[in-house]
Amino acid sequence: MRSGSMRVAEISLPAIRHNVRRVRELTGGAVIVVVKAGGYGHGAAITANAAFAAGATIVATADLEEALALRDAGVTGPLLCWLHGVRADFGEAVDAGIEIGVSTLEQLERLGAAAAERGSQAVAQLKVDTGLSRNGSCPDDWPVIFARAAELEAEGLVRVRGIFSHLANAGDEADRAQATRFDEAIELLRQAGIDPELRHLAASAATFSSPHLHYNAVRVGVTAYGLSPFADKTSAQLGLIPAMTLRSEIIALRGVPAGTGVSYGFNHVCEAATTLALVPMGYADGMPRALNGSGAWVTVAGEPRPIVGRIGMDQFIIDVGPLAGRLSLGDPVVLFGDPEQGYPPVEIWSGLMRTINYEIIASIGPRVIRVPIDGPDRNPAADAEARA
Numbered sequence: 001m002r003s004g005s006m007r008v009a010e011i012s013l014p015a016i017r018h019n020v021r022r023v024r025e026l027t028g029g030a031v032i033v034v035v036k037a038g039g040y041g042h043g044a045a046i047t048a049n050a051a052f053a054a055g056a057t058i059v060a061t062a063d064l065e066e067a068l069a070l071r072d073a074g075v076t077g078p079l080l081c082w083l084h085g086v087r088a089d090f091g092e093a094v095d096a097g098i099e100i101g102v103s104t105l106e107q108l109e110r111l112g113a114a115a116a117e118r119g120s121q122a123v124a125q126l127k128v129d130t131g132l133s134r135n136g137s138c139p140d141d142w143p144v145i146f147a148r149a150a151e152l153e154a155e156g157l158v159r160v161r162g163i164f165s166h167l168a169n170a171g172d173e174a175d176r177a178q179a180t181r182f183d184e185a186i187e188l189l190r191q192a193g194i195d196p197e198l199r200h201l202a203a204s205a206a207t208f209s210s211p212h213l214h215y216n217a218v219r220v221g222v223t224a225y226g227l228s229p230f231a232d233k234t235s236a237q238l239g240l241i242p243a244m245t246l247r248s249e250i251i252a253l254r255g256v257p258a259g260t261g262v263s264y265g266f267n268h269v270c271e272a273a274t275t276l277a278l279v280p281m282g283y284a285d286g287m288p289r290a291l292n293g294s295g296a297w298v299t300v301a302g303e304p305r306p307i308v309g310r311i312g313m314d315q316f317i318i319d320v321g322p323l324a325g326r327l328s329l330g331d332p333v334v335l336f337g338d339p340e341q342g343y344p345p346v347e348i349w350s351g352l353m354r355t356i357n358y359e360i361i362a363s364i365g366p367r368v369i370r371v372p373i374d375g376p377d378r379n380p381a382a383d384a385e386a387r388a
C-alpha cells in the first residue's frame with residue numbers, strides 16, 4: 001500500500017473464506033464465486049484467491065477482459081466468463097485456459113474455430129435463457145446449439161463442461177417455472193449426447209432461499225462478500241460476514257459558531273456551536289451525493305456521527321461536536337463495515353438511496369485502495385455463540 005492513502009477499503013480474507021465455506025456447507029455442491037466488476041468493488045484478484053483458498057470450484061467474471069486481467073494478476077484456477085461483445089477474441093480465452101459461457105451458435109462457432117486454429121481444446125459452458133430475457137440462448141435455438149456442441153465435442157475442439165441459467169428473482173412460482181425449463185434444457189442436451197459435469201441455476205438469493213434450485217453447483221456473488229441479497233434479512237441472519245470496511249480519516253478539525261453554513265449551497269447550517277471534521281472521501285469514491293441531508297452516519301472513535309452538508313467529489317464533513325476533545329487529525333472514520341463490529345452496515349446507504357447493497361459496493365471508486373487483511377479463519381460455531 002502506498003503510504004498516506006486516505007481512502008481504504010479493507011477486505012477481510014477470513015470473512016470471504018468464511019462466506020464461501022458457508023455456501024459450500026449450505027449446498028453441498030460446487031461453488032462458483034462471481035468476481036465481476038472488480039469483485040463487486042472488493043478487488044477481483046483478492047477475492048478470487050480467497051475464494052479458491054476456501055474451496056471454490058470456479059471463479060467467474062462477466063467479461064473476458066476481466067478474466068484475462070485475473071490471469072495477468074497471477075490467478076491460476078479455473079475461470080469462466082459469459083458476457084461477450086462481437087469482437088471478443090476467444091483465441092485469447094483458449095490460450096489462457098478460460099471457460100466461455102456460450103449464448104449463441106455464432107459464439108460456439110468462434111470458440112470452435114479458435115480451438116482449431118491453435119490445435120487445442122476450448123472449454124464451454126452453455127448459457128440458456130429460461131425466462132430472464134437477457135443473456136443466454138432461447139429455447140428455440142437449443143436443438144441446433146446443442147447438436148453443434150456435440151459435434152465440436154466429438155471433434156475434440158470443445159469440451160462442454162456445464163450448462164447454466166440465471167433466475168429473474170420474480171418469486172417462487174417464477175423460479176420454479178424457470179427450473180422446469182432448465183430441466184428441459186438439460187434433458188435436451190443429454191439427448192444430444194452431452195452429460196455436463198456442472199449444472200447451475202441459483203445465484204445468491206436462490207442459494208439461500210431455495211434448496212430445490214441448487215442442482216450440483218451454485219454461482220454466488222454478493223453473499224461471498226458477506227452481504228445479504230434480501231431486503232428483509234441481514235448478513236448475520238444468513239451466517240455471513242461483510243468483508244469490506246470502508247475507511248478514511250479526519251484530515252481537518254474546526255470549531256465553528258452557531259449559524260455556520262456547511263459545504264456547497266449551505267443546505268446545512270449549524271444550529272449551535274460545534275466542531276466539524278473533514279473527511280477526504282466523496283462521490284468520486286462511491287459515496288452517493290444524494291446522501292446529503294438524508295441522516296446517514298459514519299463511526300468516529302467508535303461513535304456514530306452524522307454526515308452534514310453536501311458531499312463533494314473528494315470530501316465530506318461530519319459534525320463531531322460531543323467528541324471534539326477526544327479527536328485528533330488522522331483518527332479513523334468508518335463509512336460502512338460489519339455491523340457486528342459496531343460499524344454502519346452498507347444497507348443504510350442503499351436503503352436511503354432506494355437501491356440495493358450491490359450498487360453501493362460496485363460503485364466504490366478507483367481512488368480507494370483495496371487492502372487485503374488476512375488473519376486466522378473464524379470458527380462458525382464460535383461466531384454463532386458470540387452472536388447469541
Ligand SMILES: *Cc1c(COP(=O)(O)O)cnc(C)c1O
Nearest residue numbers: 034166203204205219220221222
Ligand atoms: C452477477 C451474476 C451472478 C451473481 O449474482 P449474486 O446475486 O451476486 O449472487 C450469478 N450469475 C450471473 C449470470 C450473474 O450475472
